[in-house]
Amino acid sequence: GAVVSQHPSWVICKSGTSVKIECRSLDFQATTMFWYRQFPKQSLMLMATSNEGSKATYEQGVEKDKFLINHASLTLSTLTVTSAHPEDSSFYICSGGLAGAETQYFGPGTRLLVL
Amino acid sequence: DQQVKQNSPSLSVQEGRISILNCDYTNSMFDYFLWYKKYPAEGPTFLISISSIKDKNEDGRFTVFLNKSAKHLSLHIVPSQPGDSAVYFCAASGVTGANNLFFGTGTRLTVIP
Numbered sequence: 001g002a003v004v005s006q007h008p009s010w011v012i013c014k015s016g017t018s019v020k021i022e023c024r025s026l027d028f029q030a031t032t033m034f035w036y037r038q039f040p041k042q043s044l045m046l047m048a049t050s051n052e053g054s055k056a057t058y059e060q061g062v063e064k065d066k067f068l069i070n071h072a073s074l075t076l077s078t079l080t081v082t083s084a085h086p087e088d089s090s091f092y093i094c095s096g097g098l099a100g101a102e103t104q105y106f107g108p109g110t111r112l113l114v115l
Numbered sequence: 116d117q118q119v120k121q122n123s124p125s126l127s128v129q130e131g132r133i134s135i136l137n138c139d140y141t142n143s144m145f146d147y148f149l150w151y152k153k154y155p156a157e158g159p160t161f162l163i164s165i166s167s168i169k170d171k172n173e174d175g176r177f178t179v180f181l182n183k184s185a186k187h188l189s190l191h192i193v194p195s196q197p198g199d200s201a202v203y204f205c206a207a208s209g210v211t212g213a214n215n216l217f218f219g220t221g222t223r224l225t226v227i228p
Contacts, residue, residue: 004158034216041124043117044159044204044218093158103149104216106158 002028004096006107013084014115021079021110023094029074030096034104035067038091050077084114118142119207121219129227134192136222138205141186145207149216150179150190153202162203163190195226 003026013019023033032051036044048064050056050071058064068080077096081088091111095104120139128134138148146167151159165172165179165188172179178191192199202223206216 006158009156036218041220043119043220044206044216046215046217049215095158103161103164105161106151108156108158 002096002105004030004094004105004107006094006110008110009108010111010113012113012115015085016083019081019084019112021081021092021094021112023077023079023096023107025075025096025105028096028098028105030077030098030105031074032097033071033077034095034097035069035077035079036093036095038093038109044093047079081112084112086114088112089114117220118145119205119217119219121203121205121222123222124220125223125225127225127227128195130197131194134190134195134199134224134226136190136192136203136205136224138188138190138219139186140188140207140217142207142209142217143186144209145217147208148179148181148188149206149208150177151204151206151218152199153204153221159204192224195224197226197228200224200226 005024007022035047038044047062048056048058050069052071052074056069071077093109095106097104149164150162152162153159163177165181181188202221204221205219
């Protein structure tokens with residue numbers, strides 16, 4: 001099956017710093033990549049959708065200037081949490097999808113803790 | 116506003132018996148539904164899906180049932196195995212394809228040997 005990797009798997013940082021999370025599709029070219037966030041005891045919430053070479057589409061309530069998404073190639077998307085604060089501490093998961101495909105393939109997630 | 120709901124946070128089942136996981140949704144525009152399984156420290160893994168034009172889809176030990184009038188779907192696992200112990204998420208989409216997915220909060224299934 002299609003494999004998606006994420007790096008790092010966990011990160012602890014100080015408040016005010018920026019954190020970059022990489023999402024790679026290892027054995028397929030992801031036409032579209034999605035970024036989700038999951039707070040404890042809540043569902044996965046879509047943050048943004050990105051297509052290779054174009055600007056990401058952000059969901060309502062997600063600050064695009066705070067969560068910078070770059071989808072430079074069909075196998076790599078990055079999410080940068082700028083000036084992270086403790087309330088940004090969460091579990092971030094990316095997924096890759098194929099045009100017309102029935103499902104998305106998820107990465108293992110990145111746990112972010114902002115002190 | 117939680118459009119996809121899984122009201123049971125946990126379920127325990129004896130090995131060999133049937134596991135039934137339930138999911139309700141509120142948006143009648145959803146026409147594609149998926150179940151994902153998630154192990155600790157891993158991302159969700161696609162399990163099975165169903166289109167709104169069907170009411171049942173079966174794949175080995177896994178069967179998904181869809182009741183559109185009740186806006187309810189369920190995942191049946193039979194027979195349940197200890198390796199099935201995981202968190203199960205149902206998700207819904209407005210159009211068929213790799214588009215926005217709305218997830219439930221998940222149900223933790225424990226299969227007791």
